[in-house]
Amino acid sequence: AQSVSQHNHHVILSEAASLELGCNYSYGGTVNLFWYVQYPGQHLQLLLKYFSGDPLVKGIKGFEAEFIKSKFSFNLRKPSVQWSDTAEYFCAVTTYSFNKFYFGSGTKLNVKP
Amino acid sequence: DVKVTQSSRYLVKRTGEKVFLECVQDMDHENMFWYRQDPGLGLRLIYFSYDVKMKEKGDIPEGYSVSREKKERFSLILESASTNQTSMYLCASTTGGTGSYEQYFGPGTRLTVT
Numbered sequence: 040a041q042s043v044s045q046h047n048h049h050v051i052l053s054e055a056a057s058l059e060l061g062c063n064y065s066y067g068g069t070v071n072l073f074w075y076v077q078y079p080g081q082h083l084q085l086l087l088k089y090f091s092g093d094p095l096v097k098g099i100k101g102f103e104a105e106f107i108k109s110k111f112s113f114n115l116r117k118p119s120v121q122w123s124d125t126a127e128y129f130c131a132v133t134t135y136s137f138n139k140f141y142f143g144s145g146t147k148l149n150v151k152p
Numbered sequence: 153d154v155k156v157t158q159s160s161r162y163l164v165k166r167t168g169e170k171v172f173l174e175c176v177q178d179m180d181h182e183n184m185f186w187y188r189q190d191p192g193l194g195l196r197l198i199y200f201s202y203d204v205k206m207k208e209k210g211d212i213p214e215g216y217s218v219s220r221e222k223k224e225r226f227s228l229i230l231e232s233a234s235t236n237q238t239s240m241y242l243c244a245s246t247t248g249g250t251g252s253y254e255q256y257f258g259p260g261t262r263l264t265v266t
Contacts, residue, residue, distance in 0.1 A: 045194075048192065073255075082257050082259040082260060083257040084257070088254055129194060129195065139200065139210065140185070140255060142195040142196075144192060
């Protein structure tokens with residue numbers, strides 16, 4: 040079975056600090072990659088996605104992620120976080136072989152004002 | 153906008169009860185999914201369906217079954233609820249194809265089994 044690893048389980052930052060959340064996956068073939076965010080009390084929503092093309096993708100709210108195929112990674116970045124970015128972030132992978140999605144265990148981000 | 157709705161936000165059931173969780177999507181999506189979300193474990197796939205009356209087991213199907221009689225509706229059934237099924241249950245849907253589309257999630261049902 041495929042797997043997705045998010046190594047940072049809980050991250051605490053001050054406002055204006057830079058953010059990088061790691062995501063690694065195990066599948067060796069063609070993949071589609073996603074980052075989802077879940078704000079407190081809200082449902083999961085898409086932050087950004089990578090299907091093909093430019094490996095640096097930009098999402099909503101100033102987030103971006105870089106796909107590095109050789110490292111099987113899709114790390115999420117934001118140059119300057121805000122208190123409103125406090126949420127849980129999930130990396131997800133799906134392949135072209137089947138319709139299953141694999142999610143990481145999530146990273147809780149706490150931004151201190 | 154895609155809308156995925158779930159029948160209940162909060163549910164409390166007793167051990168041994170049969171529990172039905174319903175999910176409806178309004179975008180004519182072929183694929184629908186049921187996950188459970190537990191702290192530190194992320195989202196784990198229970199079942200998914202790629203067409204009416206079609207289903208496939210996910211990673212943790214034990215103790216669950218599903219039903220998809222209409223394209224827009226996907227039900228998760230706990231045949232005999234147990235305390236270890238206390239969790240947040242999330243429904244999601246996507247368009248068809250071979251795994252190239254994002255998932256749209258419902259608000260979740262927080263189930264407590266006592």
